Amino acid sequence: MTDETDPRTILIHIIESEPGLHFRALQRKTGMAVGQLEYHLYKLEKEDEIMIRKDGRYKRYFLIASSDNTKKILGYHLRNKISRNIIMLLLRKREMSIQALNERMKDREKLDEAIKVLLSDNILIRENDRLFLKNPDSVKEYIRKSRKSFLEELSDSLIDMLDEE
Known part of the structure; x- marks a missing residue:
């Protein structure tokens, strides 16, 4: 007990x-x-x-x-700004070329690293030069269930930023 x-x-x-x-x-x-x-x-x-x-x-x-390693990994990526932006773009667009992502993101080096990690963690699938979410429905479900904690995370980030000033 x-x-x-x-x-x-x-x-x-x-x-x-x-x-x-x-x-x-x-x-x-x-x-x-x-x-x-x-x-x-x-x-x-x-x-x-x-x-x-x-x-x-x-x-x-x-x-x-x-018990669910995928949720754990997905939670990690959704708390990372660049990974979260990639995931959100792919949720909206369904697929994107790496070139299109490069045009939308400012830091190519960080983008390349984030894509590499998202691919190795099986969040993304790459076919030629196109990227897809492996399981967009589970991503949407995770975001819906975790909405409150993400709002808290955003407010924590704001407080941390203000504390640094």
Whole structure:
């Protein structure tokens, strides 16, 4: 039996329900002090309960024992600005050439890297010079179910940006 007030149990529940949250979002959701949160995340990582994936300047947290790895990976990509833009464009257009994406995005190097990772994570399919979402319906479903956490993520980003000024 698990203790629902145990900080690690709380963290596991939050990370399971919202994979890919970053440290500050976890801190806000739990109300834990920075040191306490760092300690429990460190312990969970050492116990192979969670994994950390770096996304630019953020560390994103995921459960290792998650039953649906695709959702976990999709959540990660939707929290990354460039990957999210690619996914959203492909949801609207159904398919795009790499050249058309290059024309819409500013940083070609980051775009190329994002496409490479999206392909290796089986989010995208490439046929010749055209890109498609592998499963657009599951992407739409994930976005619908995760809408609230994405709004929180946007507000967290805004707060972080304002804190830096």
